[in-house]
Structures are given as C-alpha cells and as structure tokens.
Amino acid sequence: MTDAVTTLALRIKDVGKTYTGHRGNSVEALRGINLDVAEGEFVCLVGASGCGKSTLLRLVAGFEDISSGQLDARNGPVCGPGPDRGVVFQDYGLFPWLTVAGNIAYGPRQRGLPSAEIAARTARYLTMVQLDSFADRYPSELSGGMQQRVAIARVLANDPAVLLMDEPFGALDSLTRERLQYSLTEIWQQVRPTVLFVTHSVEEALFLADRVIVMSGGPNHGVPGHIVHEERVTLARPRDVTAPEFNTIKRRLLDAIHAQLPDFAVASVASG
Amino acid sequence: MTEVLNSPPAAARTTVRTTTAAAPVRRHVGRLGRAALAVPVPVLALALWHVAVRQGWVANLPAPGDVGESALDLLQGGSAFGSTLGLHILASAERVGIGFGIACLVAVPLGVLMGRSALVSRMLDLMISLLRPIPVTAWAPLMVVIVGIGSKSAIVLIVIAGFFPVLLNTIAGVKAVPPRLLEAAAMLGTGRHRALWKVVLPAAAPNVFAGMRIGLGFCWVVLVVGETVGVETGLGALITQAWQVSRTELIIVGMLTIGLAGYLSDRFMTLTLRLLLRGRPLLGGHR
Ligand SMILES: Nc1ncnc2c1ncn2[C@@H]1O[C@H](COP(=O)(O)OP(=O)(O)O)[C@@H](O)[C@H]1O
Ligand SMILES: [Mg+2]
Numbered sequence: 043m044t045d046a047v048t049t050l051a052l053r054i055k056d057v058g059k060t061y062t063g064h065r066g067n068s069v070e071a072l073r074g075i076n077l078d079v080a081e082g083e084f085v086c087l088v089g090a091s092g093c094g095k096s097t098l099l100r101l102v103a104g105f106e107d108i109s110s111g112q113l114d115a116r117n118g119p120v121c122g123p124g125p126d127r128g129v130v131f132q133d134y135g136l137f138p139w140l141t142v143a144g145n146i147a148y149g150p151r152q153r154g155l156p157s158a159e160i161a162a163r164t165a166r167y168l169t170m171v172q173l174d175s176f177a178d179r180y181p182s183e184l185s186g187g188m189q190q191r192v193a194i195a196r197v198l199a200n201d202p203a204v205l206l207m208d209e210p211f212g213a214l215d216s217l218t219r220e221r222l223q224y225s226l227t228e229i230w231q232q233v234r235p236t237v238l239f240v241t242h243s244v245e246e247a248l249f250l251a252d253r254v255i256v257m258s259g260g261p262n263h264g265v266p267g268h269i270v271h272e273e274r275v276t277l278a279r280p281r282d283v284t285a286p287e288f289n290t291i292k293r294r295l296l297d298a299i300h301a302q303l304p305d306f307a308v309a310s311v312a313s314g
Numbered sequence: 315m316t317e318v319l320n321s322p323p324a325a326a327r328t329t330v331r332t333t334t335a336a337a338p339v340r341r342h343v344g345r346l347g348r349a350a351l352a353v354p355v356p357v358l359a360l361a362l363w364h365v366a367v368r369q370g371w372v373a374n375l376p377a378p379g380d381v382g383e384s385a386l387d388l389l390q391g392g393s394a395f396g397s398t399l400g401l402h403i404l405a406s407a408e409r410v411g412i413g414f415g416i417a418c419l420v421a422v423p424l425g426v427l428m429g430r431s432a433l434v435s436r437m438l439d440l441m442i443s444l445l446r447p448i449p450v451t452a453w454a455p456l457m458v459v460i461v462g463i464g465s466k467s468a469i470v471l472i473v474i475a476g477f478f479p480v481l482l483n484t485i486a487g488v489k490a491v492p493p494r495l496l497e498a499a500a501m502l503g504t505g506r507h508r509a510l511w512k513v514v515l516p517a518a519a520p521n522v523f524a525g526m527r528i529g530l531g532f533c534w535v536v537l538v539v540g541e542t543v544g545v546e547t548g549l550g551a552l553i554t555q556a557w558q559v560s561r562t563e564l565i566i567v568g569m570l571t572i573g574l575a576g577y578l579s580d581r582f583m584t585l586t587l588r589l590l591l592r593g594r595p596l597l598g599g600h601r
Contacts, residue, residue, distance in 0.1 A: 103497075103501060104500075104501075105497055105500075105501075122500075123497065123500035123501045124501070124503065125501065125502055125503035127501060128501060128502070129497070129498070129501045131494060131497075131498070133494060135492075135494040135495060135497065135498035136498075137495065137498070137499075137513070137516070138517075138595060139516045139517070139519070139594050139595055139596050140594075148499075148502055149502040149503060152502055152503040152504055152508075152512075153503055180595055182595065196502070197501075197502075200502055200503065
C-alpha cells in the first residue's frame, strides 16, 4: 500500500493530553501520539488498562480537547463532537425513550433528511444488524448484544466518515462477543467505514483490524500513554483465530505488550 | 429535598408482556382482587366513625349518615346550600387547572435551566432555598394585599404551591441525566441547545412527572386557604361558609370532596400523559 495515493481519514500528529482536575492537579494521560488512519482502514488500539486508549478515542470524537499537537479529521481540525465521527460506547448509550427504529432514525432526523430517506436508511441498517423484527421495541427490552447492534446501526445510519468504538463488546458474554465480531467484519466489508476500535483483547484486535496499534504506559506507570508497536495484518477475512499465521502475529503482539509491563506482570502472565 | 421521588431503574419501566391464553383472565381477577383490598379500611373507618358518634365518644361530630344526607342535598337538594356542589367543584378545578398549569409552565423550563447551567443555578439557588420554606398560608395575607381578594389571589397561591415540587424534581431529574446520552446526541449531530429538548427533557421526564403529581396534590391542599376570603364559589369557599354557619357535616362533605377531586385529578393527569406519550417509556413506574 502506497501512502501517497490513500487519502487520510484521521491525522494525529504529536498529540498530547493532560487532564486538569478541580484543584489544579493535572494528569498527563497521553504524550507524543502520532497516528495516521487511511480512509476505509480498520485500526485497533490495544494496551493494558490506563494507557490512554479511551482518552485517544475521546479526543478524536471531540469529547475532550487535545492539550498539544494537531488532530485532523476529513473536515479539518477536530473541534467538538460531530456526526462525521460516530461513536459506539461500551455501555451502548441508546436513548431509552426511543424505539429501536427511533434510535436508528435519530441521526438522519437531526440532519433533516427527507422522511422517505430516513425510513429507507432505518430499514437498511435494521436489516444489516438483523433486528427487523425488533424495530418497535424499546432498548430496555433487548439483550446487551442486541442493544449494541442497535448502537452500531444508529451510528452507521448517520454515514460517518469515521467510526469510533471503545471496547464495544467488552460487556458482553464471549459467545455474543464472537458473533458480534463476525458481524462487524461483515458490515465493515460491506460499508467500508474507517474504524478506530479500542480493545484490550489482542485476539479481538487481530480478528478485526488491518492494523493493530499497541499502546503502553499511562499515568499510573509514571509515564504518559504512548504507542510502542504497530502490526499490519493482511490475513484474509473472516479470520480463523486458530490458524498458525494468526497465532504467530498474536505471539508477536503479546510479546510487544508484555515487554512493556513490569516484571511481576510478565511472571504472572507466563505462569497463567 | 423530600419531594424528590426516585424513578425506578430502566428495566422496571417496561411492562412484561404475558402471552399465555389464560393470562388475561387471571390478570383481570388479579386486578379486581387487588382493588378489593382497598375497600375494608375505609369501611372500617366509616363504621368506627359511626360508632364513635353514636356512643358519644366525640362531641359535635356529625354521623356519617348525616354527612351523606347533606352531600346528597349539596348535589341536588333544595336547601340553602342545595345543588351547589357541582358549581364549587368546577370553580375549584378551574383555579387548580390554571394555577397548576402556570406553575408547570414556569417551573419546568426554569428547572431545566437550573439543572444544566451552573451559572443560573448559582444565581438562583439561595433565592429558591429562602422562599421554599415559607408556607403558603403565610403567603396568603400578602397576596390579598398585593393581588386583592378574589379568584386571582387564590390562583397565585395555587401557583406557589405547585411551583416548588415541580421545580425541585425537574432540577433533580436534569442533574441525573446520564452524560453518556448527551455525548451520544452530540456525536449524532445534536447541538448543545437542541440537546435540552431532544435529550435532557425526555431523560428527566420521569422525575418531572413525579414532581407534577406531587405539585398537583399540593395545589388542592392550598385550595382551602386560597378560597377562604373574597370568593363565593369553590370547595374552600364552601368549607368557609359552612364553618361560619356551623354546618359541620357540610365542612366534612367539602373535605371529602377535595380529597376525591385531588385523587381524580391525579388519575386524570396520569392517564392523559400516558395517552399523549402513546406507550413511550417516559413516565416511570407502572401506574
Ligand atoms: N476525565 C479524566 N480526568 C482525569 N484523569 C483521567 C480522566 N480520564 C482518564 N484519566 C486518566 O487517564 C489515564 C488513561 O485513561 P483511559 O484513557 O481511560 O485509559 P484506557 O482506556 O486505556 O484504560 C488513566 O490514568 C486515567 O485515570
Ligand atoms: Mg478505556
């Protein structure tokens, strides 16, 4: 892949983030983050908890402001949240007073699309996440996995240039999680959005991503979060998590992560 | 803030749909059975009241039978007070309707503003906290002086009574809106101000409605004070007039009518809201 011809969906240049508390105390969560994401690329961020993955995602989403560096999306410098960058939260964040269809139609309605177009989009994404028969249900009537599918459809219906997902399957049981990983791969192949996906599971990252970014550090380790390793994954989709090639890369990624952890953690991982 | 009713968790807000064939029948019987549970206590109270009067345990209290008779007369009889009950009820209901409506129109937007804006909240918190403990009875003489005696000052008192519960519950509901929902709306393209309408208000709705139910109740409570002077009609006026001519049984009829009217207006408001919302889970609870 020649970088010269691919257009960038995200350009993260030397970005740092320092949180300032109420009493003036400050926490430097990220420092010197450089990451370019090509249009249509699926990028996963992995790393131990506290290394700033969510922070980076929230910066891109515009929920937090960067403290240093430069952060550009397709429409220029990121400044606040916007419908060009859709977010899928771990806790879904669905509107409980709207039906499944109402949640999916929310974004298109906000943009003032004609009602025929809204209906068409709602129907399309309901089908894509296989929830046609649940269109008139309310979120509280659905399982976690179904709610997360609604959240994905809700964001896709808004046609975002970038899809930001923060451990979206982290609260689900492992069978549901595998099903959703599979569906997400299919949807991505169909729609081809740019995706920035946070997870702490190396296997999940490898199953989904074109590129896996390993992060490390974090305020609790005395050094701000930063990128330590990057792995391009060219295995054909859907990927077989038991294939030897898959596990070769997985080993390499795990080594990269564990090399960063303190000794006692390496020891416990090795014994466990 | 004792008025703040906690809304039940989201899961409890949806009714479970039962699908077995026998379920509707069983549910009907169940509902009747539950309703029947409400009967014995009032009946016992009536019986106790009756016995207490007959045995002379309490002086000057009319028996339930006499109260019933005068209630009938008040409904459609020919005595001095005869056939005026409907008039009094209508007059009171109108004042409560107007006063409570005004209270909500002011309290809900103000509550949303105070719940969302630290600036507005800092500016008004002290003021509200100082005014709130003043009982409506204490407002009454002042209102008579400012507004004059009559229907208007009664309505102003009703506004004051309904205002605070609605305001405080709205503030609490708005403060409890999950930040996640605001983030979700923002990333879907809803601006900050629009989010007040699209997210904050619906998310706070169960609390707002809880406040409205309490507020409406308080409106009926102050009715007697509000209608004491300067008005001829209204349940409060009826009680005052009956008191002046020592018709204790009429006082009791007035009291019971206020209780009934308060109860019915609560049911009416809840049902109306439920109809308007067409099943959207915004009310909180099942009732
Ligand atoms: N709003 C905040 N205020 C202060 N510190 C924060 C805030 N959010 C995150 N942090 C800190 O920043 C660091 C990175 O957090 P986070 O981005 O959530 O990591 P991850 O998602 O990788 O687990 C953590 O040490 C966390 O305590
Ligand atoms: Mg996180």
